[in-house]
Amino acid sequence: MNDALLRALSTVNDPELHRDLVSLGMIERAELSGDVAQVKVNLTTPACPLKGQIELDVRSALLQLPGVRDVQIEFGAMVRAAAQPALPGVKHVVLVGSGKGGVGKSSVAVNLAASLAHDGARVGLLDADVYGPSVAHMLGQGQARVTADENRKMRPIEAHGVRFISMANLSPAGQALVWRGPMLHSAIQQFLKDAAWGDLDYLIVDLPPGTGDVQLSLTQTIQVTGAVIVTTPQDVALIDAARAIDMFRKASVPVLGVVENMSYFVAPDTGHTYDIFGRGGSRKLGEQYPLLGEIPLDTEVRQDADLGAPTVLAHPDSAAAQSLRAVARTLAGQISVRTLSELPEQLPVV
Numbered sequence: 001m002n003d004a005l006l007r008a009l010s011t012v013n014d015p016e017l018h019r020d021l022v023s024l025g026m027i028e029r030a031e032l033s034g035d036v037a038q039v040k041v042n043l044t045t046p047a048c049p050l051k052g053q054i055e056l057d058v059r060s061a062l063l064q065l066p067g068v069r070d071v072q073i074e075f076g077a078m079v080r081a082a083a084q085p086a087l088p089g090v091k092h093v094v095l096v097g098s099g100k101g102g103v104g105k106s107s108v109a110v111n112l113a114a115s116l117a118h119d120g121a122r123v124g125l126l127d128a129d130v131y132g133p134s135v136a137h138m139l140g141q142g143q144a145r146v147t148a149d150e151n152r153k154m155r156p157i158e159a160h161g162v163r164f165i166s167m168a169n170l171s172p173a174g175q176a177l178v179w180r181g182p183m184l185h186s187a188i189q190q191f192l193k194d195a196a197w198g199d200l201d202y203l204i205v206d207l208p209p210g211t212g213d214v215q216l217s218l219t220q221t222i223q224v225t226g227a228v229i230v231t232t233p234q235d236v237a238l239i240d241a242a243r244a245i246d247m248f249r250k251a252s253v254p255v256l257g258v259v260e261n262m263s264y265f266v267a268p269d270t271g272h273t274y275d276i277f278g279r280g281g282s283r284k285l286g287e288q289y290p291l292l293g294e295i296p297l298d299t300e301v302r303q304d305a306d307l308g309a310p311t312v313l314a315h316p317d318s319a320a321a322q323s324l325r326a327v328a329r330t331l332a333g334q335i336s337v338r339t340l341s342e343l344p345e346q347l348p349v350v
């Protein structure tokens, strides 16, 4: 490590974490080769929303040093685990919930998972919506069956870079599940603890809608990093979303943010925007819950889900995909901020 470069880098703050890159332990390498500064920065998430900003700031800080004419920056990422990780090898468990059914919770969960994986994170997705499992279908794996590994643990199915387990891949298709609370509780425990999830940066959990047994079971038995609430903007959905937020608050689960789905519709023929359900309504839920993004109502989101390919991958340039990607990155940023706030002031250089 070159001391002069490190000193210059210690003037560059991570814009989200509000601490400098050196004390955050993000500089893996800082060497001078001739007049070229070569730096490796390890971001706190591969889905870092402010990577471009950090790159600009590093470049400008180093170019001010005498003898530095050029800067080469390599980026890596190392997601820091929650202070008390929920499961061995799983750094963060994030619940995706909604007050009401049909607001697009599973669509958001699937696209968040696919987007984080596409950015380079190791991602799992647990479909805990046991009564209405749709994750497998949305990932194009409705017919796949979960098998056991050599340790008799459930082997998650892999699709679009995401490892997932859904009831749909365990029970015969088209059959209703008639289970009471205790059975649900033990099923969820098994999905979490008797599955070979392997090492994951993020395990996203698609909850059933509402505030029932599964939500309680999950929040009471594992230490989750936080929850994301999906809602549509009309009052009847917001009333239920507020109820879901209250449930998480009572269970001491931090609400990482709110996603407003079906926020608006842009008519493909005229380009006019229609706020069908009243865009921006989710701000009524309160200032303390960051609005992670507004997703438009878009036929492609539904078509892609039915064809088994998340929109963020199938139509990455569409407005819906761009909003969903931004939500995934903002969420990853929120998780980094929360994790860092639990860690000591001075971190070792990685």
Ligand SMILES: Nc1ncnc2c1ncn2[C@@H]1O[C@H](COP(=O)(O)OP(=O)(O)OP(=O)(O)O)[C@@H](O)[C@H]1O
Pocket (backbone or CB within 6 Å): 098, 100, 101, 102, 103, 104, 105, 106, 107, 108, 129, 132, 134, 208, 209, 261, 262, 295, 296, 297, 298, 299, 300, 301, 302, 303, 305, 306, 320
């Ligand atoms: N932004 C969107 N634009 C168009 N269609 C969407 C959008 N979001 C979700 N949908 C569609 O709406 C339907 C319901 O979505 P989804 O299953 O994700 O909702 P949910 O809240 O998880 O429902 P449930 O309560 O049944 O679990 C699906 O057909 C999905 O493809």
